[in-house]
Amino acid sequence: MKAKLGQPETAADAKALVDKNRAAGADIVKLFTGSIVRPNQVTPMQVEIARAATEEEHKSGGLVFSHSSNLEGTKVAIDAGLDVLAHTPESVNGIDGAVLQRMIAQQMTIVPTLKLFSQDRDIAKIRGLDYQFRHLGGRLVYGTDTGFLADYDQSEEFRQLLAAGFTFRDVLEMLTTAPAALFHLSHREGKVMPGMRGDLTILSEDPASGRPEAFTHVLYTIRGGTVIWQADRTTK
Structure with a gap:
């Protein structure tokens, strides 16, 4: 994997890799x-390497994401000033709560990706961490590890999100206003109101029904006011 994933050994290496990737379009x-x-x-x-990459x-104006895995990796992300x-x-x-409060103070975000851990014996604890983070004021953004x-x-x-205790409105926020805020797009994305871009997802079932699968029943995907995908309703 070393040929595919950069493994900087110094802060200077980290900065150079960030610049190389950005020049390539990242x-x-x-x-x-x-x-x-x-x-x-x-x-x-190493914190100094992570910090150098983050600062670069x-x-x-880009965001820096972390695959942290555990407490030590999370502390590195916090100390280095990562975003997500x-x-x-x-x-x-x-x-614990003190670690989460540090993250919140630095306006960090978590992408739960709970399906990734759904067969883990500690899935209840993982869900609980997300719920605690949100309850303390942290921002959660919807995402998956689809591809992996x-x-x-x-x-x-x-x-999994509903099993964690989140309401459909909490999940809706993770899908709309929260990512818009994270990517600094709240002025034109994330809400249905005059002046916004008009990116919409139309569902065939109301998520307020309590059925989590309702979010997956997509009828139309609209971008900038134009339908870019629609379900084949003859197969419903």
Whole structure:
């Protein structure tokens, strides 16, 4: 994997890799601040290397995501000033309210990706961490690990979010206003109101019904006021 994923050994290396990727068209950096090197072993990234990459990306206005894996990887993400945890840490041991408050103070975001951990024996603890983070005032943004996971059905992600205690309105926020705020697009994205761009998803079932699968029953996808996808209703 070393040929495909940059593995900077110094702060200067990290900055150079960020600049190289941005020149190639990347607009987000993802750091493995906690790398799973073998089962039950996570190696944290050096804080100074993570900080150098983060500061370099921030110069261009980009966001920096973290795959943190556990407490140590999460601390590196916090100390280095990263913006987003791309997944809830798989091991939540030691990630207490004080750690979450530090994240919130730095306006960090978590993308739960709970389907990724749905078969984990600690899934209830992982869900609980997301709920606690949101309850304390943290921002959650909807996302999956589709691509790594071969199953593209997102129903399980919504089931896990509701099992965590989130309401359909909480989930709706994760899908709309929260990502718009994260990507600094709230002035034209995330709401249905005059002056907004007109990016809409039309569902065939009301999520207020309490059925998490309702979010997956998409009839139309509209971008900028133009329908770019619609379901084949003859197969319903």
